[in-house]
Amino acid sequence: MEALRAAMADAWRWVRANRVPLAVLGGSLALVAVFLLLFYAPPAAWIGRPQPIPFSHRLHAGVKAIACQYCHPYVESSNHPGLPPVAKCLHCHNYIITNHWWIREEHRYFNTGTPTPWKKVNYLAEHVLFNHQRHIRFGLECQNCHERIETMDRLKGKHFYMGFCIDCHTQKKVNLSCWLACHS
Numbered sequence: 282m283e284a285l286r287a288a289m290a291d292a293w294r295w296v297r298a299n300r301v302p303l304a305v306l307g308g309s310l311a312l313v314a315v316f317l318l319l320f321y322a323p324p325a326a327w328i329g330r331p332q333p334i335p336f337s338h339r340l341h342a343g344v345k346a347i348a349c350q351y352c353h354p355y356v357e358s359s360n361h362p363g364l365p366p367v368a369k370c371l372h373c374h375n376y377i378i379t380n381h382w383w384i385r386e387e388h389r390y391f392n393t394g395t396p397t398p399w400k401k402v403n404y405l406a407e408h409v410l411f412n413h414q415r416h417i418r419f420g421l422e423c424q425n426c427h428e429r430i431e432t433m434d435r436l437k438g439k440h441f442y443m444g445f446c447i448d449c450h451t452q453k454k455v456n457l458s459c460w461l462a463c464h465s
Contacts, residue, residue: 329435330400334370334383343431349423356413356423364399367391402438403427411441425449 296303341347350356355363367390374384390397405411416426423430426449430436450457 329433329437330402331435332400333398334386335435337434338430338436339432339434349430357417358414360410360412360414362413364397367395367397370397402436404438404440406443409443419453419455 341352342349349362352365352369353362354365354369355361367387370387371391374387378384387397389395426441426445427436427439447457
C-alpha cells in the first residue's frame, strides 16, 4: 500500500512539473477533435437533409408569407399533413421564375406523372397515431412543434419522443390518457 501511495505521489509531482506542456497537449487534442467534428459531420446534421428540389421554407413561409396549410393541404382534415403535389408547386411556378433549373426539374416530375421524391425530416414512432387535425383545431400553431420554419431554408427535422408530447399536454392541461390521445 505504501508503494502505491509513493507511486501516486511521484506521478502527481510529474504532472505538476509538466502542467504547461500537458495543458497545451490537451488543448491541441480538443481543437483537433472540434475540427474533425466540424469537418467530417454531414451537412444534414446541422442544416437538415438535402431535398431533391432545394425548397426554402424561409422564402416561401417567411418572406412570401404562404400559410403552411397551402402546401400541406390535409393538415386540418387528416392525421397526416400531406406533402404538396407537383401541381401545387407549379400553380405559382408556371408564372414565377419559370426557367430556373429547379423549376424545370419540377416540370419534368409533372410531365412524367412522378411525385417529387421529398425526403422525410420529422420522425415519430410507428406505434403512435398523431392527429394534426386535433392540434390545429385546438389552436396550436405549427411552430409549437416544428419551431420557426419560416426562418429556415432547409428543415433540420426532429425526432418526436413521448416526453415532448407529455410535457406539452401537461402544460396545456389536456388529455394524457395514452389510448385516447396517441396510441389508438
